[in-house]
Amino acid sequence: MDPITWVAVILLIVGALNWGLVGVAGLAGLGNLNIVNMALGSIPMAENVVYVLVGLAGLWKLYKLFM
Secondary structure: OOHHHHHHHHHHHHHHHHHHHHHHHHHHOOOOOOHHHHHHOOOHHHHHHHHHHHHHHHHHHHHHHHO
């Protein structure tokens, strides 16, 4: 696997686990378990950059899936 795809996979795993925790915490009434927000909440621009990178990783994997 090329380096860009490796980075994309790691970002997708981080994003999937983060959203999974957000969903489980919401359903269980455990509050906010958004790990990205907890880690970078004091730096909103960095948090948004992580979300954009996860989105780009998803687009990259879609591209690789159909190519």
